[in-house]
Amino acid sequence: MIDHESSLNARENNVKGSENNILQELREVLGEDWVSSNPSVLENYRAAYEINAGKRMEPEIVVFPSSDSEVKKVIDIAEKYAVPMLSIGKYFDHTGERNAEHGGVLMDLRRMDIVGG
Numbered sequence: 001m002i003d004h005e006s007s008l009n010a011r012e013n014n015v016k017g018s019e020n021n022i023l024q025e026l027r028e029v030l031g032e033d034w035v036s037s038n039p040s041v042l043e044n045y046r047a048a049y050e051i052n053a054g055k056r057m058e059p060e061i062v063v064f065p066s067s068d069s070e071v072k073k074v075i076d077i078a079e080k081y082a083v084p085m086l087s088i089g090k091y092f093d094h095t096g097e098r099n100a101e102h103g104g105v106l107m108d109l110r111r112m113d114i115v116g117g
Contacts, residue, residue: 019060022081022105026063029073034064034111045088045106059086059106066111078105 019037026035036042037060046058065071078085084104 022077022083023061025077025080026061026074026105029077030063030065030070034066036062045108058103060103061105062108063105064108064111068112071107071109071112074105074107 023035023037041062042058042060045062063074065074075085085107086104087107087109089109
């Protein structure tokens with residue numbers, strides 16, 4: 001039997017324990033101005049997380065890629081650290097219609113003119 005609560009707690013600890021490494025790698029890829037863990041910025045993205053179980057949550061890191069190659073690098077970093085990732089588009093919708101279970105990385109795609117183009 002899978003203990004979903006333990007699994008969720010383990011993933012949360014993985015994000016928190018690796019956050020400085022993730023931030024550093026993301027800033028190397030996107031630049032200092034396009035990666036944020038500032039609580040006032042994270043608060044702006046809470047709506048992307050509140051759909052899930054009505055919990056008050058927000059991402060732990062928000063990134064703003066401007067190209068397909070940056071998106072791929074962000075995904076690779078999130079996968080490397082096994083942290084959840086959610087992306088949103090221009091109208092603050094859930095691109096891919098998947099909700100985050102908790103924190104992790106939120107990718108705001110509004111800097112991109114064309115995705116995959």
